[in-house]
Amino acid sequence: MADEIETESASFLSTFASELFGSPLNLCLLAICLFLLYKIFAGRRNATQFEPRPPALAKLKKQDFTLEQLREYDGKAKDGRILMSVNGKVFDVTRGKRFYGPGGPYGVFAGRDASRGLATFSLNEQTIQDEYDDLSDLNSTQMESVREWEEQFMEKYDYVGKLLRPGESPTDYSDNEEDSSKDGEKSKDD
Ligand code: HEM
Known part of the structure; x- marks a missing residue:
């Protein structure tokens, strides 16, 4: 046997x-x-x-972003803040800078809409489109995968706002600032 x-x-x-x-x-x-x-x-x-832990950045106030605005947060600015979008939602992933920071394994996603890369398991820079990507050609398995990533990011990172479609106006969040902790947007613990 x-x-x-x-x-x-x-x-x-x-x-x-x-x-x-x-x-x-x-x-x-x-x-x-x-x-x-x-x-x-x-x-x-x-x-x-080796690195002393940098002081945590102040939480960003809730706001929506165009693709161009998102690109400014690629971790290369002085404050090192990194934002990334998954399935139309923008997350502050600065806490994950060893993944998304310059030289990190997933640095290609910093300041970008990572949805298509995550859906197709691709880290190729060309996978991430310069124009707004409506993901309409993805199949159901790929869309399911994007939604799973989105859930994982909701758990781990701070949700900042929506990724705006071309021509879409940003939401005015000034009235519901105090409500933000109720819809899963409270600051995640380190
Ligand atoms: C092919 C071999 C791969 C291996 C061995 C690998 C390994 C890993 C490991 C070990 C982690 C967890 C790290 C930790 O929590 O400390 C991780 C996280 C992650 N991986 Fe990969 N990975 C691979 C490919 C990919 C690809 C192709 C993508 C993107 C398309 C990807 C995207 C991610 C993301 C977004 C995270 C989460 C980082 C976070 O928590 O913010 N991985 N990977």
Whole structure:
């Protein structure tokens, strides 16, 4: 019995290895994964050991953004604030700067609408469009994936406002400032 299990695992491992090393595409994907893991864990080590923790930025007041306005928050300005949009919602992801900051594994999303990249599992800069992206060509699995990312970002980061479509006017939030904590927009703990 033990011999059978051993033979089965050996044959599974050899099939897995030949699938992996027999295809250049799989090898590329493996290399990308290893590179991303390296960037994530190297970033984590630097953040915890070497850099003094910068003071937390003041919470942004609730506001909507055009694509152009969003691009200003790519983490390269003096305050280092990073915003990113997922499925029409803009989040302050500055706390995740080891992911989205300059040189981070997901830095391509900083100041951009990341929806299409997340939906298609792509970190290619060309995936992110310069014009407003209505995502209408994505299939249902991809749209489901964007919604899951959106939920994850709602849990982890501060929601700032909407991403405006071309010609859409920004919402005036001055009346409901005090209500913001009721709709899941209270500042997330570090
Ligand atoms: C292919 C190999 C990949 C590996 C091994 C990988 C690994 C990881 C790991 C370990 C984390 C969690 C880090 C942590 O919480 O400390 C993470 C988070 C994340 N990954 Fe990946 N990833 C890969 C590909 C991708 C791709 C292609 C995308 C985008 C299209 C992506 C987007 C993200 C995002 C947005 C997060 C969340 C960061 C946050 O919490 O703000 N990943 N990844």
